[in-house]
Amino acid sequence: MNTEDRWAGERLKETHFHPRQAVLNLRDAWSSWNGYKFADYYYDAEYEYFCVRNSCGTYDICPMQKYDVSGPDAEAMLNRMVTRNIANMMENRVTYVCWCTDEGRLIDDGTIFKLGPEKFMLTCGSPCLGWLKKSAFGFDDVTFTDMSDGIAALSIQGPTSCEVLKKLGLEGIETAKPYDIMHFPFHGSSGDTLMVSRTGFTGDLGYELWIAPELALDLWDALYASGEDYGIQPYGEAATNMARLEAGFIMPEMEFNEALKTVHFQHDQTPFELNLGWLVDFKKPHFNGRRALLQERDKGPEYTLTKLDIEGNKPAEKAYLYSNKRCTRKIGYITSAMWSPVVKANIALAMIKTEYLQGDIWAEIYYEKELRQTSKVAKCTIRKKPFWTPARARATPPHAY
């Protein structure tokens, strides 16, 4: 019999860490991200979430898009594309950015790694090569290389993550400040084989590891050997989504609809609506969307992304928000909601019409009880700070776990 896989070209790609992760994925709970097979969870989402909050977990970020942006014009080009000013960035630093259409609508958010005077790496959730090329109009001396398949990247997050990296032999890793990049030899090789950034998407202490694909499994094995006594465990999309919501981070297709994928007029968002006004720097020269964003700043955003603490224990998923308990005056909607196991609160992110932020906010929550649909109206309280902000996430060196 012919055992050749006739659908090989159609199947999801496997990441560089897949051989190890497949063994640990007892539940075969796979979803996909940018064409890669990607774990939703491995055994139990809540268990994995608690590893991130209590010990440490690893999250495969191979499917994340990574672009090398190099050349004499690289900095100027990126600075015109994103809203934040990256001209003052130091080498071996990372910064969080977003970029917009000319109408000031958010295309995506991501991070820029400054690796040399003319060498940057841009990472983001969705493919963006097309937009990069469009944004380079007028800049001749810049090249883009899609590195997405060519770098193995693994995030390690949680209170014991720094200890595990120390045990892995990364000397001085505890001196890395948030958003710092460090380079280490790995596996006998000298120099910068392993790049480590103090970044992540959990709001907790954590790092991201970047290495050549051929060393991916060696890195995994060494990391898991070091982490054995520190509660290391892979976690998937489900746990990530819980952790990021507690940290107040936004997700595409939850908090925002990417502008280039939005059919209906203004069903996308501006940075101001998403509470990302601090990423928009009007002091720098022209950048994409500047004029529209200036207008938006002056008149104020129609909606504002808001953190809510909701009474009761029913997650307010997809709930409408009202300014009155009788639920007759609609003022917004919930974008993400969950019961937060660490804070023991019913938390949510919501898009609320800015003019109603000062008054009462009520959520009409629908939920099911053994197939029977039911609803309740719950009072919401606005929270200014992220729900989970452990001091260790900001401290250098990080506190003992």
Next chain:
Amino acid sequence: MKQYDAIIIGAGHNGLTNAAYLAKAGLDVVVVEKNEYIGGAAVSRELHSGFTYSSFSYVCSMMRQTIHRDLNLTRHGLLLVPYLGTVNFGDDGRTLVSYHSKEVAYNQLRRHSPHDADSMFRFQTDLTRYAQLIRKTLLRTPPDPTSFRPRDIREMLFLAKEFWALGEKELYEYIRFFTISAAEFLDDYFEDDLIKAAMASPGIIGTALGVYSPGSAYILLHHVMGDVDGNIGAWGLARGGMGAISNAIAGACQEHGGEIRTNAGVKQILVRDGKAVGVTLENGDELRAGIVVSNLDAKRTFTQIMDKNDLPPGIYDKAKNFKIRGSSGKVNIALSGLPKFTGVPDNRYIDRGGQGFVGSLETMERAYDCWKHGRWSDNPFIESVIPSAWDPTVAPPGKHWMSNFIQYCPSKLADGPWTPEKRDRFGQTVIDKIERYSPGFKDLIVHMEVLTPHEIEAGVGLTEGNIFQGELTIDQLLFNRPFPGYAQYRMPIKNMYMCGSSTHPGGGVSCACGANAAREILRDLKLPNTVPKDDCYDE
């Protein structure tokens, strides 16, 4: 002399909760604690370098998340982490794992008995139904069934409505459930003896009853009605040990201006003209307050720190006869590595949870026979957890500590009083048993703390070392707890209250007793209530 608004005797978790809510209402409160540490039986201490034992209570599930949330206990350092499944060991060499993941658990049960794997769904459904009803009463004051006060009538109607909503058949089943044994209850569901033994074990924990004793079915329910983040029946560890719970509540109490005094044991509650007016400490100091709240158990409160002549007739005898029999011991062991158990694969989803050395129903009942004869079980039931397999903060990396809860161990031995030599022999019995399931276990031991009921009583003042501050049988539950007629936290002396586990809803690190008592005190003082309503209603 300074006059406090309230003195709370005993800085256990309920005393601290009570104080926190009174302080939150603006009262000037002081908690007095006989030990140099706070927390009572919810305490964690580094008794061997690098190893932090939770000497007494070791896991939690009853903890009211409403209170956790309301007192901002996370901000005060509390993180509750659910732990993975328990491996139960049978006498026949089989093991049964209660997996965290439902699908994995189902496949595993089928390997033992396809019938029981099927029945487990019905069992869990029935238990959840019973649990949900009882859970609703946890943060409520039990009604007095003989009273015609509107509040009591309302509360009786509430209970009647909840029971009635079960439907006729389930109502009969529920009433039966309160009086039968765990083993009989399980007979209706399961065939496999190891499955029955594993499911029956929560029915005896902390209680001087056997798996075949009437009343043990309810104890079983008491142990599975808690939850971690809404997962009813799940158990969790407090990061840093159970003491993290007490410390967080103490933090909340102090935030609201409450004062906590350690090394301040109470010698006597002062009563003048039939009213509690303060306490005398063991060092002779006198503290005065408008209200005195005892977080000690009912027997200790009325027979140890009160003058018999201050009490109305009958109360002293009721307290003396309060059923609070010690039945369990605790052995805490520091280990140089993670123990391996025969027949348990090297697998983080199994070896990071707990161990239940259940044997069989027969073995557990024989263990109870020993207790009846006034000796510790020679082949005891042991429930173990290795908190360090989950919590990186309680033992050095790669090293572990193991909490072992042992039934049965009597508070009074037939052959005379407890001695250090007998205590050590009891500890030896325990590690001998574990060694049978984990060859090489003894070589891993670097330190041990052995607690018999004698040490538990001496350490944290629980009479006879009873972990629940009084047994959880129907004669001592709901409006019968601690005594009929005194279930609403007010005691026979004016201005005196109780807030410990001797009151409704009983034992377990729930904070509910302390919070309920605070609500009643504030009601009597005509102050706004600071105690939140439970939010488990729409589950």
